[in-house]
Amino acid sequence: MDKKTEQKKVFLDIVQQLRQLIKTEKIQAGEKLPSERVLSERLGVGRSSVREALRSLELLGLIETRHGGGTFLASTQKHQLVEILSMFILEDEKSKKDVELTRQIHEKEAIRVISCTETLRTLPVWDSFFVKLEIESTINCRDVLREIIITSGNRLSLKVWFQLAVYDGDRLNRNSTEEEKLIIQTMLKSMQLGYEKEALTAYEQWMKTVRSN
Amino acid sequence: MDKKTEQKKVFLDIVQQLRQLIKTEKIQAGEKLPSERVLSERLGVGRSSVREALRSLELLGLIETRHGGGTFLASTQKHQLVEILSMFILEDEKSKKDVELTRQIHEKEAIRVISCTETLRTLPVWDSFFVKLEIESTINCRDVLREIIITSGNRLSLKVWFQLAVYDGDRLNRNSTEEEKLIIQTMLKSMQLGYEKEALTAYEQWMKTVRSN
DNA sequence: TGTTTAAAAGTGGCCAGACCACTTTTTATC
DNA sequence: GATAAAAAGTGGTCTGGCCACTTTTAAACA
Numbered sequence: 001m002d003k004k005t006e007q008k009k010v011f012l013d014i015v016q017q018l019r020q021l022i023k024t025e026k027i028q029a030g031e032k033l034p035s036e037r038v039l040s041e042r043l044g045v046g047r048s049s050v051r052e053a054l055r056s057l058e059l060l061g062l063i064e065t066r067h068g069g070g071t072f073l074a075s076t077q078k079h080q081l082v083e084i085l086s087m088f089i090l091e092d093e094k095s096k097k098d099v100e101l102t103r104q105i106h107e108k109e110a111i112r113v114i115s116c117t118e119t120l121r122t123l124p125v126w127d128s129f130f131v132k133l134e135i136e137s138t139i140n141c142r143d144v145l146r147e148i149i150i151t152s153g154n155r156l157s158l159k160v161w162f163q164l165a166v167y168d169g170d171r172l173n174r175n176s177t178e179e180e181k182l183i184i185q186t187m188l189k190s191m192q193l194g195y196e197k198e199a200l201t202a203y204e205q206w207m208k209t210v211r212s213n
Numbered sequence: 214m215d216k217k218t219e220q221k222k223v224f225l226d227i228v229q230q231l232r233q234l235i236k237t238e239k240i241q242a243g244e245k246l247p248s249e250r251v252l253s254e255r256l257g258v259g260r261s262s263v264r265e266a267l268r269s270l271e272l273l274g275l276i277e278t279r280h281g282g283g284t285f286l287a288s289t290q291k292h293q294l295v296e297i298l299s300m301f302i303l304e305d306e307k308s309k310k311d312v313e314l315t316r317q318i319h320e321k322e323a324i325r326v327i328s329c330t331e332t333l334r335t336l337p338v339w340d341s342f343f344v345k346l347e348i349e350s351t352i353n354c355r356d357v358l359r360e361i362i363i364t365s366g367n368r369l370s371l372k373v374w375f376q377l378a379v380y381d382g383d384r385l386n387r388n389s390t391e392e393e394k395l396i397i398q399t400m401l402k403s404m405q406l407g408y409e410k411e412a413l414t415a416y417e418q419w420m421k422t423v424r425s426n
Numbered sequence: 427t428g429t430t431t432a433a434a435a436g437t438g439g440c441c442a443g444a445c446c447a448c449t450t451t452t453t454a455t456c
Numbered sequence: 457g458a459t460a461a462a463a464a465g466t467g468g469t470c471t472g473g474c475c476a477c478t479t480t481t482a483a484a485c486a
Contacts, residue, residue, distance in 0.1 A: 008439095009439075010439075010440070011268050011272075011439090011440095012272070015272065019300060019301065035465075035466055035467080036466075036467065037465090037466075037467095045440080045441085046440055046441040046442070047441085047442085047443095048261055048264070048440070048441065048442090049439085049440065049441080051261075051265060051467090051468090052264060052265055052268040052269075052440095053268075054467095055224050055265040055266075055268065055269050056268055056269040056271075056272040056273075057272075058269075059225070059228065059269040059270075059272075059273075060272075060273075060294075060297060060298060060301075062298075062301050065466095065467065065468095066448090066449080066466090066467080067221075067447070067448050067449080067466080067467050067468070068447070068448030068449035068450080068465080068466055068467060068468095069448080069449055069450075069465095069466070069467080070449085070450095070465085070466060070467075071466090071467080076302065079298055079301075079302070081294055081295070081298050084273065084294060085294060094368075095368070095369070098367050098368055098369040098370065099369055101367050101369075101370070102367060102369045102370050102373065105318060105319060105322045105367075105370065106318060108322070109318045109321070109322075154311050154314050154315060154318075155308065155311055156302075156303075156308070156311040156312060156314075156315045157311070157314070157315050157318065159302055160302075160315065160373065163298070221468095222468075223468075223469070224468090224469095248436075248437055248438080249437075249438065250436090250437075250438095258469080258470085259469055259470040259471070260470085260471085260472095261468095261469070261470070261471090262468085262469065262470080264438090264439090267438095278437095278438065278439095279437090279438080279477090279478080280437080280438050280439070280476070280477050280478080281436080281437055281438060281439095281476070281477030281478035281479080282436095282437070282438080282477080282478055282479075283436085283437060283438080283478085283479095284437090284438080
């Protein structure tokens, strides 16, 4: 009948029950989960089975454990989707490309949304980037993209993007080159003015230079 | 020194070593891994630690275990990373609107990609939809969208989409109305001819009717 | 010899208990 | 009230056991 209790493997069942537990007890990110021994008793299973479930979630970055301290629900930013992906799956070029493309799907959509929304494209934050570029003459690429995604207002999209951005971390989390600086300025300016097409063209150009580096 | 051996937790270390093992011994998808007891001995750790690592990889769908049979390397198609993560990420996502928008981001991009790619937009599968629409006069909405995402060729995007589609499954997994039928036909036709803009316009129109239902 | 059947070995699933290292809480002392 | 020591709590790991299931091997049979 019940799919939950139909599970063959105890540890998979525990993963489900933990999810349920987090939901019903409204455990927030950073908060503590019951100890392994307590879970073992409450769920009526052996501690080793509880550990198998917890370790699985830990590998994903869904929970954090502190030796002697306890087990804690991790913040969304710490999920390790791409970390694990790259470890086992991203060996082939096709998968790497897919991650990059998927990330860019979200970035492009955010640019579209902002360009088309008066209240978003006229936000003072964009000007602050120009100021920063004038003063320091450079800017962190990842910061620009993140701000764009955040501003677009889709929190789920942001979460997905965060995960994917980890993979390209090295390529994105760095200061812009002289060449990029101009492109980024063009992109932001176009976006501010609501020129969607131009902003996207500049974006594509930017990503092209990123790839070539 | 070595990051691999610097690992604090044995089970994480084992995950790494398993990856190494698979690589060096060239274990292909579907092939058998050493037994838990053998791994335990070879790696010089307890069996419970080996199990914690194996169960972690099993949750991700990276390996498959058969009771009494052994542990096998899973095929690339079966990875469940996105599924598991979405289970936790989507759970605390308050806004259903975000889920819908994010799903549509992937759909729109797929339409763009197909429209711009000769080999994709001329695929016979699109004609088959027209045939089906003529014969049965209706079609499953979800099937159309799924085919579009699949055809776009981004496997990761497909996985993300699939998870998101589960959430408004009821609204999508149904037969098209008379009104929708025309819109879908327009959309597909535009796509086939490479008219990206028209295809997207039709798509937006379609989603509008979906929302109003 | 070839087939079928039964035993044995191999393997994952799960549990109980133990010990260690580390952290948090409590208690005793100053 | 502050500090230090003891106790309790908690994760980290290992050992060994038993069960259920699968695969292999050996035995019996035709």
